[in-house]
Amino acid sequence: MVCALGIEGSANKIGVGIIRDGEVLANVRRTYVTPPGEGFLPKETAAHHRDFIHQLIKQALKESQLQPKDLDVICYTKGPGMAPPLLIGAIVARTLSLLWEIPLLGVNHCIGHIEMGRLITGAVNPIVLYVSGGNTQVIAYSNKRYRIFGETIDIAVGNCLDRFARIIKLSNDPSPGYNIEQLAKCGKNYIKLPYVVKGMDVSFSGILSHIEDLADPSKRRNKRKKAEITVEEPEYTKEDLCYSLQETIFAMLVEITERAMAHCESNEVLIVGGVGCNERLQEMMRIMCEERGGKLFAIDERYCIDNGLMIAHAGAEMFRSGTRMSFEDSFVTQRYRTDEVLVTWRDD
Incomplete structure (x- = not known):
């Protein structure tokens, strides 16, 4: 049994999800919305994520009725994405990992989407x-x-x-x-x-x-x-x-x-x-x-839309298959291709 908390913040959405053996326990999210005619810039998006990430973590733990000691791994989006927003998720994930003494895993954003889709739909x-x-x-x-x-x-x-x-x-x-x-x-x-x-x-x-x-x-x-x-x-x-x-x-x-x-x-x-x-x-x-x-x-x-649950699920699959990450490798990268990831959790 693997229980994982995931943090996603690669673009204009900051999300936190908790999953335990494929069972969705929490999936909360906030979106940074700009005025019509304007896009979202990295600095302002990161500030939005910083403002909401702590309350989302508290909300996810409350909805899941779990304590930090119940978690097996903390997962965050390693990339691809916008650097300043990505860093907010990574810094908070590293902090939680140290405070709660729980292993840390960086997850490819694209892999998170794929594995979430496979879980929910049952596609083989x-x-x-x-x-x-x-x-x-x-x-x-x-x-x-x-x-x-x-x-x-x-x-x-x-x-x-x-x-x-x-x-x-x-x-x-x-x-x-x-x-x-x-x-x-x-x-x-x-x-x-x-x-x-x-x-x-x-x-x-x-x-x-x-x-x-x-x-x-x-x-x-x-x-x-x-x-x-x-x-x-x-x-x-x-x-x-x-x-x-x-x-x-x-x-x-x-x-x-x-x-x-x-x-x-x-x-x-x-x-x-x-x-x-x-x-x-x-x-x-x-x-x-x-x-x-x-x-x-x-x-x-x-x-479908960016969410912390997909990072939690992909991270849980990685963790279950034996994937581990050193603290020194807990960085982010704006360019992290889907085909760079070794898929250790699939045998087909």
């Missing part, structure tokens, strides 16, 4: 589509590693959505991606956008630049003047832009996921990461899976 050995604000990867497990079959070559899909939400001044509460999703449901006209799939990789920066021009009337007028021609532009709304952006970038993700399924002869797909909550993405992926005789596994916002 799926192709994993990992989509979040900072990451976009198609992953398959093989020989003690989570192998990356395809990924973004520039910005992540969540970053693309977040930046477009800022362009059109959408609220960041509860999240910019969620608000784009709601507007997209009202879109009626599909606007053709660049579709950039390069082998197994995708690119979103050109799409973002193109749709930014469409969203700004002054830029459209300037382009027409430079071309010295009169172009009758179709009428479209902010809802149409959100709808078109979602349809295009999600189709790209479905394409590379299907190709990975074919390569690995898999009939399962698991979507993880914050963008994985998007119902339209899930619908498009489900259609593709059913056409191939496969099955889609997806999770809701409790476990």
Whole structure:
């Protein structure tokens, strides 16, 4: 039996979770929300995490009805992520480890998402589509590693959505991606956008630049003047832009996921990461899976969005399999790839 406390704070969410042998005992979280049109900066995000992390730890222990002596391991997000927010989680985890005399483990953020998804859905050995604000990867497990079959070559899909939400001044509460999703449901006209799939990789920066021009009337007028021609532009709304952006970038993700399924002869797909909550993405992926005789596994916002529970669970799996970490190695890193981690807890 392994009981683990996990701390996640790699981006704008600070979360604490407690798990015991796959049983969820606590999963609490706070989100740093900025005004419309603004992103979150590392320094201010770290300050937010510092303000809330102690009360979240107390809340998690209260909900789980546990004492520090009941814990077997303290886990924190080692990376990838933004350095100042990551450091808040690491410093608090190191402090708790010393105060409570409990072993400490650093967890790869991406692995946390994958293992949380496998636990909640029961997926056995799926192709994993990992989509979040900072990451976009198609992953398959093989020989003690989570192998990356395809990924973004520039910005992540969540970053693309977040930046477009800022362009059109959408609220960041509860999240910019969620608000784009709601507007997209009202879109009626599909606007053709660049579709950039390069082998197994995708690119979103050109799409973002193109749709930014469409969203700004002054830029459209300037382009027409430079071309010295009169172009009758179709009428479209902010809802149409959100709808078109979602349809295009999600189709790209479905394409590379299907190709990975074919390569690995898999009939399962698991979507993880914050963008994985998007119902339209899930619908498009489900259609593709059913056409191939496969099955889609997806999770809701409790476990899909960054949370401390996923770090606790992945850390518990590592600890159970014999993984240990010296205190000198309890640092953080902004670049910590999924395929760097030796998966000691899986035998398949």
